[in-house]
Amino acid sequence: MNNLKSRLAKEKRFRLYGVASITLALFLLSLLFVSIFSQGYTAFQETKIQLNINFSEEILDPNKTKDWEIIKKSNFSLLVKNSVNELFPNVSGRSNKRKLKKIISSSAEYQLRDYVKNNINTIGKSKKIWVLADDDVDMLIKGHINRILPEDERRIDNEELKWIEFLESKNLIDKFFNKTFFTSGDSSESEQSGILGAFIGSLFALSITLILSFPIGIATAIYMEEFAPKNNKLIDFVEVNINNLAAVPSIIFGLLGLAIFLNFFELPRSAPLVGGMVLSLMTLPTIIISSRVSLKSVPPSIKEGALGVGASKIQAVFHHVVPVAMPGILTGTIIGMARALGESAPLLVIGMVAFIVDIPQSVTDPATALPIQIYLWSDTPERGFVERTSAAIMVLLVFLIFMNSLAVYLRKKFEKDIG
Amino acid sequence: MNNDDLIKETEFQINNSETVGNIHVEDPRIIVKNINVRYGEKLAINNVSIDIGKNEVLAMIGPSGCGKSTFLRCLNRMNDTIESCVVDGELYLDNENILDEKTDVVPLRAKVGMVFQKPNPFPKSIYENVAYGPKIHGLAKNKIELDEIVFNSLEKAGLFNEVKDRLDAPGTSLSGGQQQRLCIARTIAVSPEVILMDEPCSALDPIATAKVEELIYELKENFTIVIVTHAMQQAARVSQRTAYFHLGNLVEVGPTQKIFTTPQHKLTESYITGRFG
Ligand SMILES: Nc1ncnc2c1ncn2[C@@H]1O[C@H](COP(=O)(O)OP(=O)(O)O)[C@@H](O)[C@H]1O
Ligand SMILES: [Mg+2]
Secondary structure, three states: OHHHHHHHHHHHHHHHHHHHHHHHHHHHHHHHHHHHHHHHHHHHEEEEEEEEEEOOHHHHOOOOOOOHHHHOOOOHHHHHHHHHHHHOOOOOOHHHHHHHHOOEOOOHHHHHHHHHHHOHHHOOOEEEEEEEEOHHHHHHHOOOOOOOOOHHHOOOOHHHHHHHHHHHHOOOEEEEEOHHHHHOOOOOOHHHOOOHHHHHHHHHHHHHHHHHHHHHHHHHHHHHHHHOOOOOHHHHHHHHHHHHHOOOOHHHHHHHHHHHHHHHOOOOOOOHHHHHHHHHHHHHHHHHHHHHHHHHOOOHHHHHHHHHOOOOHHHHHHHHHHHHHHHHHHHHHHHHHHHHHHOOHHHHHOOOOOOOOOOOOOOOOOOOOHHHHHHHHHOOOOHHHHHHHHHHHHHHHHHHHHHHHHHHHHHHHHHHHHO | OOHHHHHHHHHHHHHOOOOEOOOOOOOEEEEEEEEEEEEOOEEEEEEEEEEEEOOOEEEEEOOOOOOHHHHHHHOOOHHHHOOOEEEEEEEEEOOEEOOOOOOOHHHHHHHEEEEOOOOOOOOOEHHHHHHHHHHHOOOOOOHHHHHHHHHHHHHHOOOHHHHOOOOOOEHHHOOHHHHHHHHHHHHHOOOOOEEEEEOOOOOOOHHHHHHHHHHHHHHOOOOEEEEEOOOHHHHHHHOOEEEEEEOOEEEEEEEHHHHHHOOOOHHHHHHHOOOOO
């Protein structure tokens, strides 16, 4: 009687511990998400100012050539300056006018340049165009700079504040969805910086990793599990080494990549190609080990059945064993890839940490990767980069969640296919 | 006789092993000559010789661990898959020594099919299970021929009516007895000459067992069948000849009737009367 009571109490206690630890884990996880999200959600908006731009023929094309090659050399910055001055006719003096123009992001002139390139006929006309505001203005509009603070404690002085409030009163300043963040590379100006460069860099590196490590990993696992002689010293040695490699700190793989791929084979520095190769060194052991486990778990009776109707060993393995093991193999691969996505140390070593403005066009172009971009931005004190750091973390998490859901989906699909 | 005596006698008999009864048949399909099988150091089959006739059902009985499965697996070289297993001796199928290194096991295993102890359908559809063998051996030129082979095999295995509406369902969704008959259909789909069955009913309930036994009885019209069983009634019901194995020796072989009514060898008698299990 007593016995039963104490056993039940024990079970109840055990369940309680389990629930408590899961609750704690969920609490910490949601804390993480809440803090990242609350820091970062404003990064998905950007502040723009509407300017009435006069695409004056005098400035752009005084000789009426209509030739882009000539027009593109014009002073587009002047267009911005004229337009701002027109908006605030009372501002006088060179230094004040320069300060006034500073509320507009320096990207405005490039935006106008692109606009003229695509609409040559707009020369000689006027047009209302939304251009990016400077990052300090952006911060003020998003409420990260407190307007009530004494002037010397905020980055926007009273005069600038007056201008911005004037723009607000005329509805000439507003927040938009932050397209810049998703369509541009890194920049020294936070309002012009984006995640796309790092995202593409990661995508390229991961593609290389997948292309290299998936076939090699599976082939190795299949050979070792199904074809290699058992109780062979060499095979045992290889197996021990693969298991060891899985535990080697990733920075060592980076150093290996530096020594072999860069210094010996002289492959390009900072390139996703080399990054992917280094990451595949790291993911290979994971893929091999998880593939072997899932091959091993296929009941041998299935293979025997195939051999029994006269299938060759290769047929038995590839027609029957591998398909059954596939869900497990894919899960292992995607877990390995997800780890590679979050990895930064080996990429630092091979130089994928440079400040790169251009979006990489191929796997040999210099690039960074998502976790490195996060690291770089987090190292920058400006408020505009703080929110972008959080936003980049969100992008990385979404990418990870996507990959893991893909793993679940593929596993379900394969399991259904084989019944 | 008490147990100790029995064991002593067993050892004596085994060291002087000579099979009792006539191991030869008039029209043999398989001739086994002096087969020895070792797992590493351990001798599992000791100098066994026997003929297996055309269109007969040969039952192999004996206490567990006596080497019935090992012997059966020699007949289609399934023992090749076990690394430590070494087979020597001669084994003729249609005048070809199949133990020869040069013999290709792929056509051999199509000729000598195998049904396993536990039903092991492929984790694919019922149709695919049966179609797999013909496909890899190129037995059908097109889908129509393949359909015909599959339907015929299912028919012969007595399964067609039960599964004709759900050929796309996974083979593993069938009941145990149906799965075993599916495995038999899979085996006969490649038109073997010999079918080996290793305790095909040991995982089945009595009703499913009865169905499979009935099927074996019908199959003997077209195939040579070697069946391992530990159920003596089953051997008595389905087979014409019975071979009794003991500790790797073929102790006695003879017409089933005779083995069960008037066994010649003491060990056979002890087994029949239930003294070892
Ligand atoms: N894969 C194997 N490795 C080593 N020994 C084995 C193996 N398979 C069977 N044996 C041994 O060979 C003997 C005969 O086994 P088996 O043929 O399976 O007997 P049965 O089918 O009559 O029960 C047994 O002693 C068993 O332990
Ligand atoms: Mg057995």
